[in-house]
Amino acid sequence: MNEILNLKNAFKTYGKTQVLKDINFKLNKSEVISLLGDNGAGKSTLIKCLSGLEKFDKAELIINEKKVNLKNYDIKNARDLGFETVYQESSVGLEQEIFRNIFLGREITNTFGFINIKKEQEVSMHLLQNFLGLRGVGINPNSKVSSLSGGERQGLAIARAIYFDSKVIILDEPTTALAIKEVGKVLNFIKTLQEHEKSCILITHNISHAYEVSNRFIILERGEIKADIKKDDISLIELQSKLLTIQNEYQ
Amino acid sequence: MKEKYIYQISILVILFVILTLFITTVPEVFLQSRIYISYLSIIPFSMILALSLTPLIIAKEIDLSFPSIMAVSGYIFAQSYLSFDNTFIAFFLCLGFGFFAGLFNGLIVVKIGVPSIIATIGSQFLFRGLAMILSGGTALSIMEIKESFISDLFTGRWFGFFPAQSFWVILFAVLIWFILFKHKFGNSVLFIGDNKKAANMMGINTDKTRIILFIQMGIMSSFCAVLLTLEMANWWPTNGEGYLLLVFASIFIGGTSVFGGSGTIFGTFIGAIIIGIIESGIIAMGLDGFYTRFIYGVIILIAVCVHAKILNKGKV
Numbered sequence A: 001m002n003e004i005l006n007l008k009n010a011f012k013t014y015g016k017t018q019v020l021k022d023i024n025f026k027l028n029k030s031e032v033i034s035l036l037g038d039n040g041a042g043k044s045t046l047i048k049c050l051s052g053l054e055k056f057d058k059a060e061l062i063i064n065e066k067k068v069n070l071k072n073y074d075i076k077n078a079r080d081l082g083f084e085t086v087y088q089e090s091s092v093g094l095e096q097e098i099f100r101n102i103f104l105g106r107e108i109t110n111t112f113g114f115i116n117i118k119k120e121q122e123v124s125m126h127l128l129q130n131f132l133g134l135r136g137v138g139i140n141p142n143s144k145v146s147s148l149s150g151g152e153r154q155g156l157a158i159a160r161a162i163y164f165d166s167k168v169i170i171l172d173e174p175t176t177a178l179a180i181k182e183v184g185k186v187l188n189f190i191k192t193l194q195e196h197e198k199s200c201i202l203i204t205h206n207i208s209h210a211y212e213v214s215n216r217f218i219i220l221e222r223g224e225i226k227a228d229i230k231k232d233d234i235s236l237i238e239l240q241s242k243l244l245t246i247q248n249e250y251q
Numbered sequence B: 001m002k003e004k005y006i007y008q009i010s011i012l013v014i015l016f017v018i019l020t021l022f023i024t025t026v027p028e029v030f031l032q033s034r035i036y037i038s039y040l041s042i043i044p045f046s047m048i049l050a051l052s053l054t055p056l057i058i059a060k061e062i063d064l065s066f067p068s069i070m071a072v073s074g075y076i077f078a079q080s081y082l083s084f085d086n087t088f089i090a091f092f093l094c095l096g097f098g099f100f101a102g103l104f105n106g107l108i109v110v111k112i113g114v115p116s117i118i119a120t121i122g123s124q125f126l127f128r129g130l131a132m133i134l135s136g137g138t139a140l141s142i143m144e145i146k147e148s149f150i151s152d153l154f155t156g157r158w159f160g161f162f163p164a165q166s167f168w169v170i171l172f173a174v175l176i177w178f179i180l181f182k183h184k185f186g187n188s189v190l191f192i193g194d195n196k197k198a199a200n201m202m203g204i205n206t207d208k209t210r211i212i213l214f215i216q217m218g219i220m221s222s223f224c225a226v227l228l229t230l231e232m233a234n235w236w237p238t239n240g241e242g243y244l245l246l247v248f249a250s251i252f253i254g255g256t257s258v259f260g261g262s263g264t265i266f267g268t269f270i271g272a273i274i275i276g277i278i279e280s281g282i283i284a285m286g287l288d289g290f291y292t293r294f295i296y297g298v299i300i301l302i303a304v305c306v307h308a309k310i311l312n313k314g315k316v
Helices: A043-050 A075-080 A098-102 A117-130 A150-163 A180-195 A207-213 A236-249 B002-025 B033-058 B066-084 B087-112 B116-135 B143-147 B149-155 B164-182 B184-194 B196-201 B206-232 B243-254 B265-284 B291-314
Strands: A003-014 A017-028 A032-036 A058-063 A083-087 A168-172 A199-203 A216-221 A224-230
Touching: A003 A043, A017 A043, A017 A199, A017 A224, A032 A043, A032 A180, A032 A207, A043 A168, A043 A199, A075 A083, A083 A150, A083 B196, A098 A117, A098 A150, A098 B184, A117 A150, A150 A168, A150 A180, A180 A199, A180 A207, A207 A236, A216 A236, A224 A236, B002 B243, B002 B265, B002 B291, B033 B066, B033 B164, B033 B184, B033 B206, B033 B243, B033 B265, B066 B087, B066 B116, B066 B206, B066 B243, B087 B116, B087 B149, B087 B206, B143 B149, B143 B206, B149 B164, B149 B206, B164 B184, B164 B206, B164 B265, B184 B196, B184 B206, B196 B206, B243 B265, B243 B291, B265 B291
Parallel strands: A032 A199, A032 A216, A083 A168, A168 A199
Antiparallel strands: A003 A017, A003 A058, A216 A224
């Protein structure tokens, strides 16, 4: 079985507004899916619920063929099950060293909680060189994250997720507010996820970025899934017009 | 990495410039050991508070209520010593109050969500008022406590000259440095100050960490009150009042960022020494005591300007 996540009949309301209406979708191993849709379509809410930041009102969540008890489902629980969310700009501490960022919340410590800094630095060096491809240029595990470019910061957060063996990496608008060169870097990081047999849920407004790296597209509108399309079945142009048609229906 | 050292070196230079100035102007005072012994007995009070407050500042929180916590704790220490004639009961009751006072601040800030600067302005009045109510506004004299073991332990003169409080403050500085930069708790503190949202996302319990920081501040304020009461063998209702500005000055001269997320224990340590030696230095130089504050101001402003300059240079 390749299925890593199966969400059934998910509902969520904020006050009187229904933000998620009967959401059903599956995610397979090594699959990258894009969640597309306008602002307010429910993308962020869905992600927040999946990453344990908020709770579904009602849903059935099956991860690795095991039913998850949603009452106790929180960020820590989600991470233990292999979910890691990378938020634009907000997943790293800019003034802290790279090695501290990589190991934040999962430090290598002795029994008294003191950090094995040397070990953390070695692993960080390895990740910097082999995943981010940074060599020589004055970047080392002791550099502050603020000395990395925007795309590299995203890459660092992704590398962190891979190192800690996350199964599903959720990327929230990873290419927004980045220079073109940086976008290329981030898209490459997403492509390498499949080599590592990781699954990925990508939220983006940029359809061409989504098309470049995804295997499947889920279009959300007003809290409902309006389309679930494989990349093989659709061209970029068709996807764009489909998205527009769906959005226009609701205006 | 390098910028950090530049700042630490520059603050050491400031200290040596000030000392050299004092030594050349009033060698008869500053070439004698007496003044330094007196520094060793006085500086630890504000230093212990500054060291304890530094992690809170790094976590982007603040506590303005510690002088008042000191007042109540000192009262509890002195009064329960007088009532029970037992220094250990007095000691633990006093620290116990510090624990609850810190917890109180922490809960208001973290659970109710009041910004710490406002919450602790409130609790500052509350605790100061409590000290007044409890004591009826009168001082307590506890001269006999000078004979006790606890007095020798914390504020005695070891080897006949060395003020014990200096040893304890150095021990505390080393301990808090290790916790802040080598322990995972310190890691959480740094990230909370830098990017609390990210810390939350990465599974750091930011609420618990911040409450612990407030509790730590409360306990150390009480410990400082014990030291002060032992040293003076006396408690008075305005106990602790003068420390507020000195402590903040020590921290910011030391180079801890006002914006949170970074800070230095070494800097606070040296900052507290600089602040501590200035007043008596000024008086020994023959200047009026009125100059003290003015010169504090000059030095604080120079230090924060140098810091801002270095920080800007470090930005890519």
